[in-house]
Amino acid sequence: MDTNTAIKELLYKIADDQLIIGHRNSEWTGLGPILEEDIAFSSMAQDKLGQSQAIYNILNSMGEQDADTLAFMRNAAQFHCNHLVEMPIGGYDFSLIRHFLFDHAEWLRFDMLMNSSFEPIAKLARKYRGEIKYHIMHADVWLKQLGNATEESHNRMQTALDNSFNMALGIFENGPHEEQLKSEKIFEGEEILKQQWLKKISPIIELANLELPAESTWNPSLGGRAGKHTEYLQPLLDEMTEVFKIDPSAEW
Amino acid sequence: MNKSIDPRVNRLNFPEEITEKKQLDQWETWEVFHQRKRGEQHEHAGIVHAPNAEMALVMAKETFGRRGHTANIWVVQSIHVHSTGYDDDDMFSTTPEKIYREAGGYKVMEKINKYKKEQQ
Secondary structure, eight states: OHHHHHHHHHHHHHEEEEEEEHHHHHHTTTTTTHHHHHHHHHHHHHHHHHHHHHHHHHHTTTTTOHHHHHHSSSGGOOOOOOHHHHHOOOOOHOOOHHHHHHHHHHHHHHHHHHTTTSSSHHHHOOOOOOHHHHHHHHHHHHHHHHHSSSSHHHHHHHHHHHHHHHHHHHGOOTTHHHHHHTTTTTTTHHHHHHHHHHHHHHHHHHHTTOOOOOGGGGOOOOOOGGTTTOOOOHHHHHHHHHHHOTTTTOOO | OOOOOSSSHHHHHOSSSSOOOTTSSOOOOOEEEEEEEESSOEEEEEEOSSSSSSHHHHHHHHHHSSOOOOOOOEEEEEEGGOOGGGGGGGGTGGGGGGGGGGGGGHHHHHHHHHHHHHHO
């Protein structure tokens, strides 16, 4: 397999994850729990969309279509996002847990990619490091706050964690080119990333007085990377692309 | 409740009756001070609501630091800010007249300006 095919597979899944979670989180805009949080969560959602656009631009430079076409003109089966990001926003408990689980994985992935032999992604990872640092800081603070606040908030966070953990494990679904990406020093691989992620989130979950689901119950929700999605992705895409499809040439 | 034209609102399944929140049922306020560049002064930017300093900083970052440059942010609980009070603002009423306290108010300015003119 040529290197470009492997790189493209890697870039598509990163960008699609960011676009879809960015869109999902933007669904809270104007509806957030308090004004300041509404601003913060919306702002981070915009960051994610910006990050995905930057990666679609790299893909475009490698011969793929332009960012708008990639974002708005594919159907669900052509997306490579994981199942966690496509789930509806649920309550704020679920959205925060998803933000926590996903963003720590993103932080570590970008940390790895800073040293990638594929310079465009290494450069991008360095550029967005500070942005994602804030995202995980925000997630950690909320997790600790709600995990330790009232019985209701604690229970809701624990339930949300229990319900989303297997989908979060799906983030680390092996791609078809893991060995090649590793041997060419482009990306260290999903398995190492998953181990780093477990090590990173565990102490924070403990500080939040929450518990990771027992390992015997772990059962990653797979398929997203290969275009097999939950029933929730296509309606999201329909809604997201509604305006674009009315007038694809509109400037906005 | 009437259906909203915003699909996101309909998906939240708001209850038929919205009960009013109790007054002051919210977090305390924190004063936010924003520094644009290292070495410059922190300037008061506004307030955020938060239950503790850590969250106040997280909220302040996006509320007041999401545009332009930021080097640093301070937060201080509003209750720790002490104020002179507007009842006593007559203390300051004659201050603007005291131009001798301003560099531009010295009589010697005339001489300085004359000297500068000669040097040109």
